Amino acid sequence: MNESILHINNLSIGYSKPICSNIQANVKKGELVGLTGKNGSGKSTLIRSLLGLELLLSGEIFLQGENLKNWEVKKRSQKIAAVFSRLNQVPAIPVFDLVALGRLPFHSNFSKLNSNDKDWIHHAIELVGIVDLKNRFANQLSDGQLQMVMIARALAQDTELVLMDEPTSHLDIENQFKIFELIHKLSEETEKTFIVASHQIELVLQNASQIWWLDDGEFHAGLPEQIAYEQQIFEKLSQEKIRFDYAMGSFRFQHLKNKKVNLVTDGSDLAYWVKHALERNGFEVSNDSALKVIVNKGFVYLDDFKLKSLRSLIEKINKNE
Numbered sequence: 001m002n003e004s005i006l007h008i009n010n011l012s013i014g015y016s017k018p019i020c021s022n023i024q025a026n027v028k029k030g031e032l033v034g035l036t037g038k039n040g041s042g043k044s045t046l047i048r049s050l051l052g053l054e055l056l057l058s059g060e061i062f063l064q065g066e067n068l069k070n071w072e073v074k075k076r077s078q079k080i081a082a083v084f085s086r087l088n089q090v091p092a093i094p095v096f097d098l099v100a101l102g103r104l105p106f107h108s109n110f111s112k113l114n115s116n117d118k119d120w121i122h123h124a125i126e127l128v129g130i131v132d133l134k135n136r137f138a139n140q141l142s143d144g145q146l147q148m149v150m151i152a153r154a155l156a157q158d159t160e161l162v163l164m165d166e167p168t169s170h171l172d173i174e175n176q177f178k179i180f181e182l183i184h185k186l187s188e189e190t191e192k193t194f195i196v197a198s199h200q201i202e203l204v205l206q207n208a209s210q211i212w213w214l215d216d217g218e219f220h221a222g223l224p225e226q227i228a229y230e231q232q233i234f235e236k237l238s239q240e241k242i243r244f245d246y247a248m249g250s251f252r253f254q255h256l257k258n259k260k261v262n263l264v265t266d267g268s269d270l271a272y273w274v275k276h277a278l279e280r281n282g283f284e285v286s287n288d289s290a291l292k293v294i295v296n297k298g299f300v301y302l303d304d305f306k307l308k309s310l311r312s313l314i315e316k317i318n319k320n321e
């Protein structure tokens with residue numbers, strides 16, 4: 001994974017005025033780049049600029065050492081595939097045919113799908129795990145199912161570079177993880193390079209080899225942990241009432257906590273949910289409270305009183321407090 005595939009030199013992107021300038025980046029073959037930033041920071045504009053769909057305000061983009069501005073549309077589509085989150089109307093064609101559109105850049109005539117094309121289409125359908133959808137009509141799929149089909153179409157295109165703009169936005173948690181796992185695996189095993197714009201910051205940080213963070217017109221690139229730490233990503237994404245909890249590893253609402261309780265936990269799943277219920281009801285979990293809740297072997301106690309349910313815990317503890 002040492003060969004450079006993409007080089008961006010002093011790029012400025014935007015419309016009548018720049019949204020982000022001084023973009024300087026280098027991507028090696030087989031990397032998974034996570035592109036993230038707040039709403040309106042310019043992620044889609046950058047993806048569209050890389051695809052040649054927006055004029056560059058200044059700077060250059062080199063793919064495999066060649067300046068993209070010299071490439072015709074056909075060559076671009078043989079080298080770069082894209083998946084977008086905005087699902088427009090799709091035609092009433094079978095899923096297989098929609099995935100087959102990924103092979104179009106390699107043919108002047110769509111009827112000439114050869115066995116290599118068909119292999120790629122089947123392979124992409126299997127990789128994404130949508131074999132059961134292959135004979136369904138694309139216009140009759142759910143948004144999530146259609147999103148998986150569009151990812152398969154991009155993989156069928158078999159390009160060196162795949163750009164994805166919020167590819168998991170319509171997917172349930174299982175499929176969100178599945179897609180990130182898949183692109184992570186493909187980037188490692190096939191040396192395809194992925195640039196994935198996403199708001200799913202934890203998934204991005206866990207899977208990307210490099211982060212591009214767009215922040216208030218500035219571009220930062222680097223190792224996920226380094227960018228998260230140095231650019232204080234979680235602090236910048238936090239707000240007054242929503243903060244990142246480093247112990248929990250997720251963003252949490254900051255409910256007003258004006259009461260304290262001492263929670264003695266056994267570290268079980270139940271203990272997690274008891275803490276959740278207490279915090280949601282305005283309790284701060286603290287050792288210096290005389291009010292003691294104990295979780296032990298699947299049961300919850302208020303001091304030595306065994307409770308029937310979490311509801312009875314909340315009712316009783318509110319009375320005791």
Ligand SMILES: Nc1ncnc2c1ncn2[C@@H]1O[C@H](COP(=O)(O)OP(=O)(O)OP(=O)(O)O)[C@@H](O)[C@H]1O
Pocket residue numbers: 015016019037038039040041042043044045046
């Ligand atoms: N065609 C356009 N013409 C003019 N301005 C545009 C155009 N498309 C987007 N913008 C503006 O450019 C800025 C960046 O938009 P962009 O869609 O790239 O952000 P984003 O980071 O992808 O946002 P989100 O996370 O909400 O999808 C926004 O202020 C947006 O209003």
